[in-house]
Amino acid sequence: MRRILVVGSSGAGKSTLAREVARRLDLPLIHLDRHYWRPGWVAADDADFRADVAAFAARPAWVMDGNCGATLDLRLPRADLLVRCDPPRLRCLARVLRRRWAHRATPRADLPEGCPEQVDLEFLRYVWRYPRHSRPRVLTTAASLAPDLPVVRLRTPTDLRRWLASLPTP
Template identity: 65%
Template sequence: MQRVLIVGSAGAGKSTLAREVARQLGLPVVHLDRHYWRPGWTVPDETRWRETVAALAAAPAWVLDGNYGSTLDLRLPRAELLVLVDLPWPLCLARVVRRRWDPRAAGRADLPAGCPERLDLDFLGYVRRYPRVSRPRVFAARAAHAPELPLVRLRSRAEVRRWLVRLPTF
């Protein structure tokens, strides 16, 4: 396995899981947030963003984490495995709130320089709506762009731990 795509709600643990999967498989990890955001949480030009994602996805090996539904069409066909970290939204919400004030979150490896951890009502709403709005978009994109792509759906912290123990057997 050379290309693993990890998606899920904010606070689900995508970046942490991506780092561990990359470590176990000896693959480079790519955090899309680091490539998307510009200092001060500035949004990039859509054309340049798609070019960036296409170049990242074209690499021969990666563990790539991040949602960015507008680019799933570029990433899904290149992936060999799709992992949906689908933890309950209240847990994800609690994690993003806790992470905001956790001093260990400063300088997170998955965020670019100039983008300190933030918390606002829009972001909290995104986390709350993820199961109803974004999760169905992931399934629809998979059906449209990579219907044969294997999917692992992890719905609890225990499932994540069990899956990681089995990971080297892929």
């Protein structure tokens, strides 16, 4: 495994998991949010972002976290493994709110400078709707673009611990 793609709802633990996997496997870590967002939560130009993601995906090794359905076509065919962080939506919502509180004064490492942690009704709706709206699109895209790609689904903390325990340690 040299190219691992980590996807899931906001609050699912993608960034935390990606950091740990990258550390354990000694792979470069790419947080897509750091490259998509500009200061003030301004989205990157679509063409520029796709070019950046294509360059990241072309690298020989990486752990990449982020959903961004518009670039799955660039990432999935290059991935060796798809990891789906898939906890229940209430857990994701609770984590989003806890993360907002924890990072009220300090920026998160997986976000660019000038993008303070924020939560609004639209974001909470996105998290709530993820299982019915976004997850099926990710799964359909993965099935069509990378039908032989191994997939690991992590739904519970026990799933997560067991899978991490199966990885080599540094």
